[in-house]
Amino acid sequence: MQRFTYLSPKTLTEALERMQTYAGRIRPLAGGTDLMVELRRDDGTLSGMDYALDLTDIPELTGISNQSGRVTVGAMATHDAVAHSSVIRSAADMLSEASLSVGAQQIRNVATIGGNVCNAAVAADTLSPLAALDADVTLQSVSGTRELPLADFITGAGKTVIRPDELLTQIAFVPLTGWHTAFVKLGRRKALAISRMNVAAALKLEGGRIAGVRISPGCVFASPRRVSAAEELLLGSKPSKELFERCGKAVSEEMVKITGVRWSTEYKYPALSAIVSRALCIAAGIPEEAT
Amino acid sequence: MSELKFILNDKPVCVEVEDNARLLDVIRDTLGLTGTKEGCGVGECGACTVIVDGDAVNSCLMPAMRVMGKCVTTVEGLAKDGRLDRLQQAVLDHHALQCGFCTPGFLMSAKALLDKNPHPTREEIKVALAGNLCRCTGYEQMIEAVLDAAEREE
Secondary structure, three states: OOOOEEEOOOOHHHHHHHHHHOOOOEEEEOOOOOHHHHHHHOOOOOOOOOEEEEOOOOHHHOOEEEEOOEEEEEOOOEHHHHHHOHHHHHHOHHHHHHHHOOOOHHHHOOOEHHHHHHHOOOOOOOHHHHHHOOOEEEEEEOOEEEEEEHHHHEEEOOEEOOOOOOEEEEEEEOOOOOOEEEEEEEOOOOOOOOOOEEEEEEEEEEOOEEEEEEEEEEOOOOOOOOOHHHHHHHOOOOOOHHHHHHHHHHHHHHHHHHHOOOOOHHHHHHHHHHHHHHHHHHHHOOOOOOO | OEEEEEEEOOEEEEEEEOOOOEHHHHHHHHOOOOOOOOOOOOOOOOOOEEEEOOEEEEOOOOEHHHHOOOEEEOHHHOOEOOEOOHHHHHHHHOOOOOOOOOHHHHHHHHHHHHHHOOOOOHHHHHHHHOOOOOOOOOOHHHHHHHHHHHHOOO
């Protein structure tokens, strides 16, 4: 196990001061379910890390609320908290479903949504719903606070624009009240499997027609994003299985357009189309028997 | 080295630990309670499951210093006054173990579940136990044991 000095601040101010003082030599420890494994590997990738800043004792970072038309989720909210939060259940059920699909109960009890976002893994389960929600992240340091869209925060696989003295403190989005959402994940098994592929989808129905749509596939692009070309296909139409299947293909087309044809495309193309179509059917309440 | 104080199985303990120690190592090596097992060491198998302030967690992924001032329960804390916990008795009655390596972890996940949800459905039990791998007995007996334990008097 790599050696480090353990710090456990009780307030955000104290945590930010530590980040400033030890910038470059300190790493925030959120749930630790990834970092503890990496530290134990002790393969030199974290060799510059002299301090671990455990954020679990800072109550300011765990709140989930819906105020003045904006949902805010503290970066240290655990996946279990996100999965069972009545606020998130009603504002963005697909995010709760994504958190519920992470790891197993022992992992969800400690792993956090902020850790998931900062790791920026391509297979991170909460990134697809957060991208579908056009979420913003708040970064804080001693010198100030900045808020930026998730799409600008994550620049590639495992890459973010966070500075060495900053902490991600909050994630915020406009609730999709009255929308119908779904999260579908393809993994090797139900529990403890990372996503091979996933998708978050949201539909707003007005007078039997689709008045709003968000589709964000996971594990498909280097960083999470909505697929507007596929979304536009649905606007103004009546929900139907055929339409959703066409939309699924459009998402796969976008994948090929962005990432090119790879050895895995033969599998990924139909699999992605199928889970997109399935998610839209679930959201719209259309039975989707196996085809 | 830092001083770590916490409640272990209802008794206060105070130990000197390395800052980078895992809770698992402190429980097994420093405190000598070897009921908690190390399987994979990366949070996949659940053999190291303990309860911290009511939540089942993988002790292999938890920095020991994080439990400062908290209540930790290991499998050794289940039996009271020489009497097995109802979950332990149900596991015996349902033959829900063979080699026994995964059993302490299973018991702690099940214990955390019943403490929060005294009458879980079969589906809720499956979700609660999904992070515990067993390579010999299989899961059906474990689920039956938890269902049965929930019906027994504490």
